[in-house]
Amino acid sequence: MTYVYRFGGGVSDGGKGDKNLLGGKGANLAEMASIGLPVPPGFTISTEMCTRYYEEGEQFPQELRDEVAAGIAHIEAVTEKRFGDPANPLLVSVRSGARVSMPGMMDTVLNLGLNDDTVEGLAKAADDERFAWDSYRRFIQMYADVVLELDHGAFEEALEIAKEDNGFTLDTEMSAADWKALVAQYKALVEEQWGKPFPQDVHDQLWGAVGAVFGSWQSERAKVYRRLNDIPANWGTAVNVQAMVFGNMGDTSATGVAFTRDPSKGDRAYYGEFLINAQGEDVVAGIRTPQYLTKAAREEAGAKPASMEEAMPEVYRELAAVFDQLETHYRDMQDIEFTVEQAKLWMLQTRSGKRTAKAALKIAVDMANEGLITREEAIARVDPAALDQLLHPTLDPEAKRDVLTKGLPASPGAASGKVVFDADTAEKRAAAGESVILVRVETSPEDIHGMHAAKGILTARGGMTSHAAVVARGMGRPCVSGAGSLAISAKDKVLRCAGREVREGDTLTIDGASGEVMVGEVATVQPELAGDFGTLMEWADAVRRLKVRANAETPLDCKTAREFGAEGVGLCRTEHMFFEADRITAVRQMILASDEQGRRVALDRLLPEQRSDFTAIFEVMAGLPVTVRLLDPPLHEFLPHEEAEFAEVAQAAGLDIDTLKRRANELHEFNPMLGHRGCRLGVTYPEIYEMQARAIFEAAIDVAEKSGEAPIPEVMIPLVATRRELELMKAVVDKAAKLVFAERGREVDYLVGTMIELPRAALKAGEIAEVGEFFSFGTNDLTQTTLGVSRDDAARFLSTYVEQGIYAKDPFVSLDVEGVGELVSLAAERGRATRGDIKLGICGEHGGDPASIAFCEQVGLDYVSASPYRVPIARLAAAQAAL
Ligand code: PEP
Ligand code: MG
Numbered sequence: 001m002t003y004v005y006r007f008g009g010g011v012s013d014g015g016k017g018d019k020n021l022l023g024g025k026g027a028n029l030a031e032m033a034s035i036g037l038p039v040p041p042g043f044t045i046s047t048e049m050c051t052r053y054y055e056e057g058e059q060f061p062q063e064l065r066d067e068v069a070a071g072i073a074h075i076e077a078v079t080e081k082r083f084g085d086p087a088n089p090l091l092v093s094v095r096s097g098a099r100v101s102m103p104g105m106m107d108t109v110l111n112l113g114l115n116d117d118t119v120e121g122l123a124k125a126a127d128d129e130r131f132a133w134d135s136y137r138r139f140i141q142m143y144a145d146v147v148l149e150l151d152h153g154a155f156e157e158a159l160e161i162a163k164e165d166n167g168f169t170l171d172t173e174m175s176a177a178d179w180k181a182l183v184a185q186y187k188a189l190v191e192e193q194w195g196k197p198f199p200q201d202v203h204d205q206l207w208g209a210v211g212a213v214f215g216s217w218q219s220e221r222a223k224v225y226r227r228l229n230d231i232p233a234n235w236g237t238a239v240n241v242q243a244m245v246f247g248n249m250g251d252t253s254a255t256g257v258a259f260t261r262d263p264s265k266g267d268r269a270y271y272g273e274f275l276i277n278a279q280g281e282d283v284v285a286g287i288r289t290p291q292y293l294t295k296a297a298r299e300e301a302g303a304k305p306a307s308m309e310e311a312m313p314e315v316y317r318e319l320a321a322v323f324d325q326l327e328t329h330y331r332d333m334q335d336i337e338f339t340v341e342q343a344k345l346w347m348l349q350t351r352s353g354k355r356t357a358k359a360a361l362k363i364a365v366d367m368a369n370e371g372l373i374t375r376e377e378a379i380a381r382v383d384p385a386a387l388d389q390l391l392h393p394t395l396d397p398e399a400k401r402d403v404l405t406k407g408l409p410a411s412p413g414a415a416s417g418k419v420v421f422d423a424d425t426a427e428k429r430a431a432a433g434e435s436v437i438l439v440r441v442e443t444s445p446e447d448i449h450g451m452h453a454a455k456g457i458l459t460a461r462g463g464m465t466s467h468a469a470v471v472a473r474g475m476g477r478p479c480v481s482g483a484g485s486l487a488i489s490a491k492d493k494v495l496r497c498a499g500r501e502v503r504e505g506d507t508l509t510i511d512g513a514s515g516e517v518m519v520g521e522v523a524t525v526q527p528e529l530a531g532d533f534g535t536l537m538e539w540a541d542a543v544r545r546l547k548v549r550a551n552a553e554t555p556l557d558c559k560t561a562r563e564f565g566a567e568g569v570g571l572c573r574t575e576h577m578f579f580e581a582d583r584i585t586a587v588r589q590m591i592l593a594s595d596e597q598g599r600r601v602a603l604d605r606l607l608p609e610q611r612s613d614f615t616a617i618f619e620v621m622a623g624l625p626v627t628v629r630l631l632d633p634p635l636h637e638f639l640p641h642e643e644a645e646f647a648e649v650a651q652a653a654g655l656d657i658d659t660l661k662r663r664a665n666e667l668h669e670f671n672p673m674l675g676h677r678g679c680r681l682g683v684t685y686p687e688i689y690e691m692q693a694r695a696i697f698e699a700a701i702d703v704a705e706k707s708g709e710a711p712i713p714e715v716m717i718p719l720v721a722t723r724r725e726l727e728l729m730k731a732v733v734d735k736a737a738k739l740v741f742a743e744r745g746r747e748v749d750y751l752v753g754t755m756i757e758l759p760r761a762a763l764k765a766g767e768i769a770e771v772g773e774f775f776s777f778g779t780n781d782l783t784q785t786t787l788g789v790s791r792d793d794a795a796r797f798l799s800t801y802v803e804q805g806i807y808a809k810d811p812f813v814s815l816d817v818e819g820v821g822e823l824v825s826l827a828a829e830r831g832r833a834t835r836g837d838i839k840l841g842i843c844g845e846h847g848g849d850p851a852s853i854a855f856c857e858q859v860g861l862d863y864v865s866a867s868p869y870r871v872p873i874a875r876l877a878a879a880q881a882a883l
Contacts, residue, residue, distance in 0.1 A: 570865020
């Protein structure tokens with residue numbers, strides 16, 4: 001067969017390697033069947049069919065109809081039931097399944113194959129009329145909702161009214177006759193809303209569901225999810241059709257979801273939830289509160305209802321053995337769905353479980369230590385970008401907390417922000433720069449954009465495997481779910497709890513590690529960097545070739561960077577030092593001076609300040625290279641604006657305000673990014689660079705004398721386009737070095753090099769390397785100048801460019817390897833041809849981006865430099881690039 005792949009009953013047409021073709025769910029069902037696990041028989045319609053379906057104007061070819069008939073025959077043969085047979089009916093589930101799990105797509109239709117005749121057959125076969133009619137009403141409701149896309153509110157309302165009329169509060173109180181009456185109402189509702197009777201032909205039902213699965217691939221929600229997660233539209237989804245097994249056939253039946261390890265903390269313990277006498281959707285929907293899987297988890301939570309281990313000890317033991325078999329087979333933590341039908345265990349799904357960064361780290365390190373995977377695999381398993389979650393602060397245990405309530409610790413991390421009650425508002429306020437906490441009764445795929453925009457998520461309903469919990473963990477957002485004491489009114493934008501009110505815009509703090517919800521903002525502390533984190537970093541350091549440095553210009557940043565494992569400073573932007581309040585007047589005096597002599601007066605004031613800046617940094621970085629970039633910024637950034645600022649400078653410089661204003665006017669530029677900045681400043685006013693170089697060497701000698709360990713200054717000239725510029729500037733630096741060394745009777749090693757931030761510099765790198773002893777690729781400017789896109793204005797249109805596929809990712813975030821990357825590799829090559837041992841690094845933002853780091857490895861740079869918090873990310877990414 002071309003499009004249909006069978007599984008179960010001793011047959012497996014596919015396996016776990018077929019994810020692209022069968023989707024994750026289909027591939028793993030086939031794999032589980034092939035290793036002898038109890039999987040209800042079924043078949044998968046491949047993703048290729050989805051693509052063809054769209055190519056051919058949403059039609060099913062005859063070929064597919066024939067193959068599906070063969071697939072149904074397979075299920076019939078294994079189950080000894082017949083699809084549409086009133087005497088012995090086969091019921092199936094229909095589920096979507098893309099290569100990666102994708103909320104936002106049609107999920108599941110259960111009990112398909114029921115109609116007015118087969119429901120009677122089911123009642124007889126199960127010897128349970130109530131169960132049969134309950135299944136039928138569930139089927140109509142689900143089918144109406146996900147396939148026919150009718151208003152599901154009306155169906156829920158009909159159920160509520162039926163219960164109210166009978167004086168019932170629970171579904172379980174409904175009798176067979178009650179369900180039967182509701183079925184009649186549901187069918188009437190379908191006819192009323194859809195204009196046609198509910199399909200009685202089981203084959204029509206099946207094709208309707210298959211069409212709905214394919215259709216949901218192009219739903220708005222699925223498109224949003226694909227965009228947020230870089231999933232190509234042409235992957236398509238597979239469809240899984242599988243014999244139904246029932247978790248709702250009485251007290252020896254159950255359904256559940258489980259992880260083979262704790263997906264939140266990573267501990268080696270079975271972890272999950274189940275419900276007795278329920279169908280799959282009941283667990284994730286958060287309607288009934290699920291029970292714990294293990295006795296230990298139940299006891300730890302202080303919960304009463306028996307765990308599965310206690311309620312169904314035999315099936316539990318069988319399930320635990322399956323968990324172990326799956327983990328060994330897949331060599332990864334698995335996320336599992338199962339059903340118990342009258343004490344018989346069935347596996348419905350397995351996949352690599354989503355996990356928090358903390359859990360990913362712990363599981364990778366543990367599995368390597370257990371011998372299940374190699375250290376290299378452990379390194380490869382942790383997403384460097386996800387480390388971000390671990391490096392950021394958690395709540396200060398000493399800080400005062402005004403605890404409002406407690407929910408489930410669904411996704412770790414602490415977040416404070418203004419409360420909002422809907423996803424659109426979350427998105428809007430976050431776009432305006434506010435930190436927001438999205439508060440919902442429960443979340444659904446429609447909330448994804450708001451969850452993405454929010455700093456944290458809080459829900460009143462739903463367990464650890466609820467939509468909110470699963471999605472938040474995947475996104476790395478802190479989340480507290482199931483905070484049952486919250487009364488939330490999204491309409492009135494208020495939540496009430498313990499006699500208090502929190503309105504939209506009020507601040508809440510959530511702690512996703514403890515489940516606490518606090519009023520107001522709570523102070524945070526730095527994370528612990530030892531333990532599993534330290535272990536994985538050590539392993540990463542052992543395999544990586546690229547060195548990792550930090551972009552830092554304060555002693556504090558340098559300290560953080562060193563703690564995070566930085567092996568030097570790759571970029572110290574000296575202009576940041578010039579903005580300090582106590583020296584800005586002197587800086588302005590320097591800029592506004594009309595001649596060299598005026599500038600020197602101001603520079604003399606700045607020299608001691610600069611020297612102490614460098615001393616502080618060199619002390620922290622003793623023994624390591626520190627790349628100090630001489631002054632770069634557009635001059636106008638320093639100009640005074642306010643009258644008082646002019647007055648202050650006038651007094652300091654002994655000039656009148658009008659002269660100063662005239663001079664400021666003269667300095668106005670139309671395009672400052674391409675104006676009088678970088679080495680152009682040094683070329684026109686060499687005394688500025690002379691002062692900075694002197695400060696660097698004096699500080700280096702001071703530190704060497706004091707601590708006995710000299711830093712290794714690498715003096716970097718910015719925005720060079722030509723060899724001659726660098727030659728002139730190097731002469732200024734060398735002269736300052738010579739003078740200081742003579743004065744102090746002591747020398748330190750140093751290098752003079754340049755940034756490569758202009759296309760001309762990249763092209764003429766061969767010549768420039770005759771002078772420069774190192775290159776550092778300033779890929780922020782190099783991207784700006786190569787693409788001709790202003791780095792400060794790009795945000796307005798770049799997202800459209802990415803949506804249109806013009807650039808795969810924002811080129812200021814992830815290096816445009818094809819374009820800017822070609823200049824980088826060409827410059828590296830030409831630089832090396834001139835100077836074999838030239839040191840090459842990158843210090844643009846891309847130095848902390850894993851994909852860009854992989855490129856740097858490929859080009860053979862010596863180091864990457866990233867902001868302090870991204871140093872660990874860079875270390876891991878560099879290791880992955882080297883594997
Ligand atoms: C760069 O241009 O990449 C760079 C690191 O310098 P800056 O961001 O300071 O312009
Ligand atoms: Mg730059």
